[in-house]
Amino acid sequence: MTRVANPHYDPASVPPVDRTARAFHASLRGYEPTPVRGLAAAAEELGLAALLVKDESRRLGLPAFKILGASWAVERTCRERADVHTLVAASAGNHGRAVAHAAKLRGLSCRVYLPARSLTVRREAIASEGAEVIVVDGTYEDAVTLASAAGLEPGVATIADVGDSGPAEWVIDGYATLFDEAMEQARFDTIVVPVGVGSLAAAAVRLGAEAGVEVIGVEPTTAACLAESLAADRRVTIPTPGTIMAGLDCAEVSAAAWPSLRNGITATVAVTDAQVREAMAELAAFGLTIGESGAAPFAAARLGVCRTGSRVLLVASEGLTAVSP
Known part of the structure; x- marks a missing residue:
């Protein structure tokens, strides 16, 4: 599926970033910012000035950003x-x-x-x-x-x-730490983020509205609840027959996230399980161990959804979570 623009885009109406959680996170034992890694060869191939990966495969002892x-x-x-x-x-x-x-x-x-x-x-x-x-x-x-x-x-x-x-609101606020870290680590003008129920994407668009960064939300073709909700201009519930992207297998957008997403997401794109499997394999070849939901943004970038010459941050939201602990 190609990039679908959000007809309701109005970043001035997006709620501000709440950064209260940052000091709390910094106080936690083992806290450190997760890395941003560059994919120079892929960026050149796709015609991008930079292709960066916020690698959430290890976060405070767990294999995901959550x-x-x-x-x-x-x-x-x-x-x-x-x-x-x-x-x-x-x-x-x-x-x-x-x-x-x-x-x-x-x-x-x-x-x-x-x-x-x-x-x-x-x-x-x-x-x-x-x-x-x-x-x-x-x-x-x-x-x-x-x-x-x-x-x-x-x-x-x-x-x-x-x-x-x-x-549900505090979860969104907690995710602001991820994007503030990224802003301190790298320069980018586009964020490509997995959606699911939308809490992580809501944090992304709040940062995007503040910093003038466009945000593209990625969903499975079988669970594109944000795209359907934007088309209807209201939260809708859709059937979800299943996907390997377990963290994105969601039938509806969170009520807490919806106002931010309605006004702040620049566009959406849907990816297939097959495309995600290919993205995981390519990321592995680059030395990155990323799970299905986390590989969805790279799969989307592979479809050419980012503007030529842009500096793109992919949020690789998880490592391999479908393995025994």
Whole structure:
């Protein structure tokens, strides 16, 4: 699929970046900015001035960026609720593991709801953090519903990265750290970012609106919920028959992310599983171990969706997460 421009693009209406989480992240043991790596040969081939990869394959001991949002949402929740003894979350894999890891560091219990088609290795990775794993006989959206209901129990808090709750907003704020790091590490005028429920992309467009950087959102062809929502000018729910990009296998955009995405995303592009497999293999040849969702931006760049001569930052959001911990 080719690049589809956002007809509602209005960066002046995008909420500002909230950088409160940056100092908190810097205080965490083992924190350091993830690297930005250059792909000079690919940039020359694609006619780009630079092709850069924000490599999130190792972030605070986990193989994905999600801990930035989860840790900040847990921190904010615990500041506001002294009664919390158990955290719950719904996940396709990475968010659940991040919440479980944050819970373990604080000595809290954790329960994670996963959709039926989640891979066994992702279930095992979450369990390895000490969490109770509950596999739902249904979709990711069904898991979200059950996790939200569990959060009504006494002493239990739902750490969601989707919806309109406080944690869903704080997750977006937590991801701002990733983009501030990148701005300090490299010069770029375009960000290509995976979408999923949209929290990471929302953080990207807030930075983009502030810095004058265009943001292109990447989705699976089988789960292009942002593209469909932009076409309808409202959040819509779509069928999701499945994709190897587990973190992007989402039927609807988060309510917390939607206002930023509606006004701030420059364009969207959809990629196939086959294109992502090819992108993973090429990234591996460059020495980068990137998972399916993380390789989606490179697959999109390969389709020629970036302006000739631009300096492009690809957000490689995960390493290989479909392997045993």
